[in-house]
Amino acid sequence: xxxxxxxxxxxxxxxxxxxxxxxxxxxxxDFKPDLLLILLVFxxxxxxxxxxxxxxFALGFAADLSNPIAGRLMGxxxxxxxxxxxxxxxxxSTISPRRVIxxxxxxxLMGCLTAGLSYLLTFLRTGxxxxxxxxxxxxxxxxxALLGPLLFLPIGWGMHMYGKGRxxxxxxxxxxx
Amino acid sequence: MARKWxxxxxxxxxxxxxxxxxxxxxxxxxxxxGRLQLAYAHVFRWPLAIxxxxxxAQTTTATRTVNPQDYENLLKAWQxxxxxxxxxxxxxxxxxxxxxxxxxxxxxxxxxxxxxxPAKVYTQVQxxxxxSQGQESGVAVGQYVLSLTEARIDEQCVIGVVSAxxxxxxxxxxxxxxxxxxxxxxxxxxxxxxxxxxxxxxAKITLVPRDHALQAGAAVYxxxxxxxxxxxxxxxxxxxxxxxxxxxxxxDITVRPVCDLATLSDVVVLKPVSAP
Numbered sequence: 001x002x003x004x005x006x007x008x009x010x011x012x013x014x015x016x017x018x019x020x021x022x023x024x025x026x027x028x029x030d031f032k033p034d035l036l037l038i039l040l041v042f043x044x045x046x047x048x049x050x051x052x053x054x055x056x057f058a059l060g061f062a063a064d065l066s067n068p069i070a071g072r073l074m075g076x077x078x079x080x081x082x083x084x085x086x087x088x089x090x091x092x093s094t095i096s097p098r099r100v101i102x103x104x105x106x107x108x109l110m111g112c113l114t115a116g117l118s119y120l121l122t123f124l125r126t127g128x129x130x131x132x133x134x135x136x137x138x139x140x141x142x143x144x145a146l147l148g149p150l151l152f153l154p155i156g157w158g159m160h161m162y163g164k165g166r167x168x169x170x171x172x173x174x175x176x177x
Numbered sequence: 178m179a180r181k182w183x184x185x186x187x188x189x190x191x192x193x194x195x196x197x198x199x200x201x202x203x204x205x206x207x208x209x210x211g212r213l214q215l216a217y218a219h220v221f222r223w224p225l226a227i228x229x230x231x232x233x234a235q236t237t238t239a240t241r242t243v244n245p246q247d248y249e250n251l252l253k254a255w256q257x258x259x260x261x262x263x264x265x266x267x268x269x270x271x272x273x274x275x276x277x278x279x280x281x282x283x284x285x286x287x288x289x290x291x292x293x294x295p296a297k298v299y300t301q302v303q304x305x306x307x308x309s310q311g312q313e314s315g316v317a318v319g320q321y322v323l324s325l326t327e328a329r330i331d332e333q334c335v336i337g338v339v340s341a342x343x344x345x346x347x348x349x350x351x352x353x354x355x356x357x358x359x360x361x362x363x364x365x366x367x368x369x370x371x372x373x374x375x376x377x378x379x380a381k382i383t384l385v386p387r388d389h390a391l392q393a394g395a396a397v398y399x400x401x402x403x404x405x406x407x408x409x410x411x412x413x414x415x416x417x418x419x420x421x422x423x424x425x426x427x428x429d430i431t432v433r434p435v436c437d438l439a440t441l442s443d444v445v446v447l448k449p450v451s452a453p
Binding site (some may be wrong): 014015016018019022023034049050053054056057060061063065066068072073074075076077078082083125141174 | 197207232314
């Protein structure tokens, strides 16, 4: 894992998410893709599990810093991204989504799960239910799922991670890419 | 980097990350988290400002591409709404003004048991006027009608009596009408008299003994009358007094209304509270 490139990529994605991604919003201002969610799925699928854990928590930190669910609150996305990113990385050794349709479904499910847990933790901490619950739990993951597989290719080039997931030797050992 | 983490187990890494998240969520004060987020926004204000500028430019462009027909319709609707809003505002101001006047009128000592009914003057022909309130509002024949002006409430005066009433309007016989004959008191005189209209914008009080000293400008009050007027209210002032030619020992007193009847646009009918 090239960590400097990773840091730059996360920073650029955070800045784009805060500003420019709003230009891609359709119908409503909060119907926009989540670049950090796409990166989360990308690194969980293409990194080894140790790197995936670090990347997941780092992406969660970036998400909380740049696009918090509730103002003056950090932590919900660190936990949800870290938890589900680690889980996906572990599952990737048994179910490796290589086809675009599976990647789309994975991003959508990851978006729903991370958003659901983030909103739950926010509710536990503040007692407030965010107003854009449906957008965060449904529409944003859907939009990200449609856009995500298209971004996997340029991100893979930038990070020198070209493969479509870890492959297994016939006897079960993993190939490190 | 990978080598650096190689010695740490995955479980430990995961637990550490989770712990950091929980600390941020439950231990770090929200103010500190807010300061961290603000610091991020401050450090990267330039790229963020560029992003916002692009989004704003895109939004503006999108606004410009509104269909001309839609634009016309929206403009028309906006103009209609503006007119409606202006009219409503004007009506609200008028209603507020009337409420303020009526509140003052009702608060006047002696009028607590009277219900003032505000009305607009439709027309005024000679010594009669048509007003905008009728039977449906509780107006009835014989009720006193007062002026309702912007002036101080103490300056309101009796201008006439309701002489006929329909469902939505009423006719008021002014004090200057030839058929008007209302009981009055003159300031300084204990005995009650009658004020009789002359039909020429003036009224007279007759049969006042000449032994009473009367000055021009003396106030003339409509007599208090149970169920109609609880307290005397000024109606006119003495304009001229002279010897009555038919009764040389009596005054022939000419009075003029204290209100300018010709310019009145608002009046108030006094209805007793007990009346249905």
